[in-house]
Amino acid sequence: MRSRLLLFIIIITAIMSLVVSPVGAAPGKFVEISRPEGNAEVVTKDVFSIFGTCVYDETIITFEYKDRSTEEFKPLETTEGYSTFKVGSGKMFGKDIKLKYRGENIIKIIAYTKDVKDDKDKQVQTYTITQGEEKKKSNWFEKAIEWITNPGKDSDKDKKD
Amino acid sequence: MDWKRAKLILIFVFIALNIVLGVVLYRNIKGGEVSQETIKNTRSILEQNDIIVECLIPTYTGKDYILQYQETVLDKSKIVGGLLGKDYTKINDNTYEKDTQRLVFPSNCSFEYSDSGKNNKVFTESKNEVGAKLKELAKKLDIPIGEFQLDSFNTLVSGEGSRAVYKGVYDGYSVFDNYIEVDIEKSRLKGIKYAYKKPVNITSRDINVIPVYQILISKISNYPGIKISDIDMGFKGFNVDKDTKTLYEGLSWRIKTFSGTEYFFNATNGESME
Amino acid sequence: MSKKSKALEYYYEKFKAALLVFLIVLCIVQIGILWSSQSGSFPFLSSFFPDSKATSQVSLEEVKENYMLPYKIVLSKGYDEEHYIVPNGSREYKSLWDNAGEYITKALETKPTQTQLIDEEKWGVILANKSYYFEFKTQISIDIVKWVLNIKKPVDTLPGLSKIVICPDDPNNSYYDVIYIRDAVNIYTYILTDHGQNSLDQEVFDSVYNSLHGKPNFSNYKIAIETGINSALPKDMIAPFTSNSTEAYATVDYTPLGSQDGHTSSLAEYNAVQMELFGEVRSDYMPDEDVYGSIVFKNSDSVYRLYNNSVAEYKFIGTQISTEKPKVLEAYQRAVSFIMDIKDRSKYMGAINLYLSSISESSNSYTFKFDYSIAQGGEYGELPVLLKDFTLPGSDQPFDSSITIETTSKRVIQCRWLALKLQAEKSLIEYKWNFPEFVDKAYNSIDSLKNSNLPIQNYGIYYVLVQGSKDYSINPSFVLFNSEGNYSIPLNGQ
Numbered sequence: 001m002r003s004r005l006l007l008f009i010i011i012i013t014a015i016m017s018l019v020v021s022p023v024g025a026a027p028g029k030f031v032e033i034s035r036p037e038g039n040a041e042v043v044t045k046d047v048f049s050i051f052g053t054c055v056y057d058e059t060i061i062t063f064e065y066k067d068r069s070t071e072e073f074k075p076l077e078t079t080e081g082y083s084t085f086k087v088g089s090g091k092m093f094g095k096d097i098k099l100k101y102r103g104e105n106i107i108k109i110i111a112y113t114k115d116v117k118d119d120k121d122k123q124v125q126t127y128t129i130t131q132g133e134e135k136k137k138s139n140w141f142e143k144a145i146e147w148i149t150n151p152g153k154d155s156d157k158d159k160k161d
Numbered sequence: 162m163d164w165k166r167a168k169l170i171l172i173f174v175f176i177a178l179n180i181v182l183g184v185v186l187y188r189n190i191k192g193g194e195v196s197q198e199t200i201k202n203t204r205s206i207l208e209q210n211d212i213i214v215e216c217l218i219p220t221y222t223g224k225d226y227i228l229q230y231q232e233t234v235l236d237k238s239k240i241v242g243g244l245l246g247k248d249y250t251k252i253n254d255n256t257y258e259k260d261t262q263r264l265v266f267p268s269n270c271s272f273e274y275s276d277s278g279k280n281n282k283v284f285t286e287s288k289n290e291v292g293a294k295l296k297e298l299a300k301k302l303d304i305p306i307g308e309f310q311l312d313s314f315n316t317l318v319s320g321e322g323s324r325a326v327y328k329g330v331y332d333g334y335s336v337f338d339n340y341i342e343v344d345i346e347k348s349r350l351k352g353i354k355y356a357y358k359k360p361v362n363i364t365s366r367d368i369n370v371i372p373v374y375q376i377l378i379s380k381i382s383n384y385p386g387i388k389i390s391d392i393d394m395g396f397k398g399f400n401v402d403k404d405t406k407t408l409y410e411g412l413s414w415r416i417k418t419f420s421g422t423e424y425f426f427n428a429t430n431g432e433s434m435e
Numbered sequence: 436m437s438k439k440s441k442a443l444e445y446y447y448e449k450f451k452a453a454l455l456v457f458l459i460v461l462c463i464v465q466i467g468i469l470w471s472s473q474s475g476s477f478p479f480l481s482s483f484f485p486d487s488k489a490t491s492q493v494s495l496e497e498v499k500e501n502y503m504l505p506y507k508i509v510l511s512k513g514y515d516e517e518h519y520i521v522p523n524g525s526r527e528y529k530s531l532w533d534n535a536g537e538y539i540t541k542a543l544e545t546k547p548t549q550t551q552l553i554d555e556e557k558w559g560v561i562l563a564n565k566s567y568y569f570e571f572k573t574q575i576s577i578d579i580v581k582w583v584l585n586i587k588k589p590v591d592t593l594p595g596l597s598k599i600v601i602c603p604d605d606p607n608n609s610y611y612d613v614i615y616i617r618d619a620v621n622i623y624t625y626i627l628t629d630h631g632q633n634s635l636d637q638e639v640f641d642s643v644y645n646s647l648h649g650k651p652n653f654s655n656y657k658i659a660i661e662t663g664i665n666s667a668l669p670k671d672m673i674a675p676f677t678s679n680s681t682e683a684y685a686t687v688d689y690t691p692l693g694s695q696d697g698h699t700s701s702l703a704e705y706n707a708v709q710m711e712l713f714g715e716v717r718s719d720y721m722p723d724e725d726v727y728g729s730i731v732f733k734n735s736d737s738v739y740r741l742y743n744n745s746v747a748e749y750k751f752i753g754t755q756i757s758t759e760k761p762k763v764l765e766a767y768q769r770a771v772s773f774i775m776d777i778k779d780r781s782k783y784m785g786a787i788n789l790y791l792s793s794i795s796e797s798s799n800s801y802t803f804k805f806d807y808s809i810a811q812g813g814e815y816g817e818l819p820v821l822l823k824d825f826t827l828p829g830s831d832q833p834f835d836s837s838i839t840i841e842t843t844s845k846r847v848i849q850c851r852w853l854a855l856k857l858q859a860e861k862s863l864i865e866y867k868w869n870f871p872e873f874v875d876k877a878y879n880s881i882d883s884l885k886n887s888n889l890p891i892q893n894y895g896i897y898y899v900l901v902q903g904s905k906d907y908s909i910n911p912s913f914v915l916f917n918s919e920g921n922y923s924i925p926l927n928g929q
Binding site for chain 2: 752
Binding site: 032033034035036037043045049051053079080087088089090091092093094095096 | 515663676873876
């Protein structure tokens, strides 16, 4: 009888731990970055938009970029002129940044709330944005020639550039 | 050019033109006459439909008028006291009872009194004396009896007792929605139905009424077998819903039959008013 | 001739002249009286002219396009590129929608090349990539579309349409014109292989783009799909998600119909209200009032009511004979004719455009809702009106659209509409705003929004009209919608 009770308690505890642990959330998870998508993106324009949705009200976000000459991270200002900004109860943000370099740009997004005192508890995510050559805008005639010469290439559908 | 002669010709031309315009204007204001020939034809058409008209058919086709009312609220305490006396039972805000007597206020400006048994309210069976008796009662109930006149005095359908109906009058016009219906049985008061809103003003409208012969032909011909005892005109409104008041009413034709049924038709569009 | 007879003749001529003048004046007076008694039409000639109702019937065909307009037209340069909202009512808007009609007609006269269930992400990518996007406020029934666009040989595939993407000369589809039409369930792709029209080609695109580019309104807009596929926003939402958009809007002044000093029940006041409501004094309607203090005009089968909150109502109270299932097009035509009549008769709706915002069907009637939009003047487009907290006595339904009309195939059963004199001021005020900032403001200041914790379904810039407000001028507000309701925050003017 006793052992059955013990077994019951163990099963309940195991189930509870499975259910409760996601609610507690991984420590240091303050923002869900939706753009850049994945860890790296290749773009053609020198202005890139970063979007994210915060987990808590009053989240502080800082952007940094890796300086090629010093190999150190430095504050990266948005086009509005801030490198650190607060996101309130709306939880979402969207900011334009001017990419520092052609080619690879290492960007760090740091997120935390005011309760976080220690740097190691802050959420830090690093992304690589590669600025490629702007695609040469071909005119309709050139596109038509291209299609005639490469007829199979056209079913590229609704691609994202 | 002989200017003197031209002036004379112009005078004659303008006199002729003014006469023509004058006639048109007069006809417009009068709204057009209804000829006796038309009335005669109407009667014969109705007779073909088995409808007898035993009264004059009015020929009025003039302006419509609009009657304005003032919101009127009955003094309930006077009505209750005057009809039930003391020791009555209040069933709810609008219903009072005493023995076999019942008094209901369907709205702020109307009441219905009925007695299913015998009471002490001795009235009269005489048509001539009902008015005098009602005047006495009206004084107690604070009812403006001077604004009503006897409209009909008939034997009740049950065969026992009579009903005297008084309709409102204002400025020479009947006001059909203001009425007192008094039911008498064996010289005793069996019931009163009363509705009254104070008329305050009559204004003419820039629209002519439809002559009643048109209504008789187009609408009354749908009721074969009826015998029409009276046709007259007065103010009558219609209810849209319980939330809408009636502050203004237009003219309507009333067609009464010998059996006591009344048909009302809006005098400007001929629509039936149920 | 003696002196005496000369004098006599002199006075006789004077008398004749005076009599002539008198007769001329009398003639003019009589004509004047007759004229006025003939309801404004010239006597003798009135029979030669058709009455206004007949004219109104004819014009339904002519104006039907004005009642089925896209609520939003977007011009896109491509994914992550510029997107412009074409100002509603502008020259560009009219020309784009007129030309789009040709493409939609052609598409609906063919079978779709592909039909697929809606994939929000894919749809977002399509509209971000392709040149033209047209969005209605609701799904328009195909019968209405066919009638408005004069589609003669339709291939009936889809029940209606709510969103359309047009990509003329699509390089990804062999340079054929490609049309994507979306209803509530599917995305239909039409590839027009034999479409000779080029009314939306690159030249037209460039011309509209050049006219919009550099103008303040509606720049810096992005499509929500560009904020990432994991973003919680509806993927086809378009808004300034990063930088501020600078937009110019007028302040709108409004005044109620009738007296502003309170209702008096006087016949003169009733006549004044009728003049504003119907453009004439309707002697077939008896003036009245109800227990809520509304002004009422009634006859034996219908009632007009002007509620204290400036909502006007028409109600048919006669007997309904027909119980047959109504046809949506016939019901819609009844609705449009009725609204057209209201618009024609009343002066106060002159600066208002209408957008069909909902169609719902009950057992024997259809209910159509329309929203008002107020013209800002030319290139600045229009701004819609949003009604907040409007309720009507005796009704448990909120009055949330500027017009709600219920019709059968045979008649209008009920119509309620906002009867206010709305007028945009001539000068415009600049507003700078971006989406995340105003979402933040809304969540920070509106507890019910914060507590609801529901995803955002839509947003818009509106003139928000609050019931009972005594402030007779309104400035634009940012409004968020979720499944529970809407939440507004005023924009900050510069």
